[in-house]
Amino acid sequence: MTPVSADLDRRFRDAAAREQLLDVAYDLVDTPVGELLVATTERGLCRISYDAEPERELDRLARTFGVRVLRSPRPIDGARRQLDEYFAGDRQQFELAVDLALQADFNRRVLGELARVPYGEVVTYGALAARAARPRAARAVGTVMNRNPLPIVLPCHRVVGANGKLVGYAGGLDRKETLLRLEGALL
Amino acid sequence: MTLPPFERFYAEHKEEIYAFLVRRLGRDRADDAFQETFLRALRAYPKLRHGEHLRAWAYTIASRIAIDEHRRPRADAELPEVASLDGRPAFAQLEHLAQDLPPTERAAVVLRYGYDLDYADIGAALGSNATAARQAASAGIRRLRRKEAQ
Numbered sequence: 001m002t003p004v005s006a007d008l009d010r011r012f013r014d015a016a017a018r019e020q021l022l023d024v025a026y027d028l029v030d031t032p033v034g035e036l037l038v039a040t041t042e043r044g045l046c047r048i049s050y051d052a053e054p055e056r057e058l059d060r061l062a063r064t065f066g067v068r069v070l071r072s073p074r075p076i077d078g079a080r081r082q083l084d085e086y087f088a089g090d091r092q093q094f095e096l097a098v099d100l101a102l103q104a105d106f107n108r109r110v111l112g113e114l115a116r117v118p119y120g121e122v123v124t125y126g127a128l129a130a131r132a133a134r135p136r137a138a139r140a141v142g143t144v145m146n147r148n149p150l151p152i153v154l155p156c157h158r159v160v161g162a163n164g165k166l167v168g169y170a171g172g173l174d175r176k177e178t179l180l181r182l183e184g185a186l187l
Numbered sequence: 188m189t190l191p192p193f194e195r196f197y198a199e200h201k202e203e204i205y206a207f208l209v210r211r212l213g214r215d216r217a218d219d220a221f222q223e224t225f226l227r228a229l230r231a232y233p234k235l236r237h238g239e240h241l242r243a244w245a246y247t248i249a250s251r252i253a254i255d256e257h258r259r260p261r262a263d264a265e266l267p268e269v270a271s272l273d274g275r276p277a278f279a280q281l282e283h284l285a286q287d288l289p290p291t292e293r294a295a296v297v298l299r300y301g302y303d304l305d306y307a308d309i310g311a312a313l314g315s316n317a318t319a320a321r322q323a324a325s326a327g328i329r330r331l332r333r334k335e336a337q
Contacts (some may be wrong), residue, residue, distance in 0.1 A: 002209050021191075062192040
């Protein structure tokens, strides 16, 4: 039996994206903090996932954005390149469209404020809550950070506890530390 | 059963669908037909109401595309030796004979006797049920016998 060649497989995946037949295109991206599953809709980046169990992640993407979920490297190329640059220390800001259409209003507002926290700086949960016009919602902000759909690109690693402790990170504290060290926010 | 993400459907069926297209069309033409099959599946995918009988559905699309490909003349190549590639000469003959049947009967006959799908799968592929698929297949066979007798 002749197997499907890598080239044919790739051509189909490219064509599916080119003809705009996908609800979600995704690929795996190698980084110093491990392999990331990076996914995008037509509108923009919709998911970056650490330690993704692909089966579960695909089910989740399909439920959220539609069943036409396909691994297709090309739509991820821009994000892949910018992530490479970021980890090489050559990029401080991401220029990528993001798709937060399905986030609740409050989450979207908090994530919008989060996106403005500059490279190499940290902010407390409380301060971020204040910037999102909900000064008493530090705990709710913590929950939004924990469920951040786009870690690294939306820099929830720059959010720390009132005492300056790193506190928590959905991808694990080791990674939070690595990212902050990379940005020179930790010595 | 809910519809799985397309990636899973593709991963599960791509090899056998490709093998099927290679048998039908030969290596050269199978590649294009393969891409066309899964692009067509992708277009129709969100309209499916459940995730059952997806294998039969994939074969139905692939066999329609293979039939179209067969009809399309090609200047640069002879038709491949379907029978010898396939190792199932009876099936190649069947395909050829079934060409003139009404579409539902043709699909039922080919899926049943060519690809050995059971009637439940064929019914699903045809948008009906096992009983209707069995009737269509036997009507098709009767029609072929009559033709044969002429």
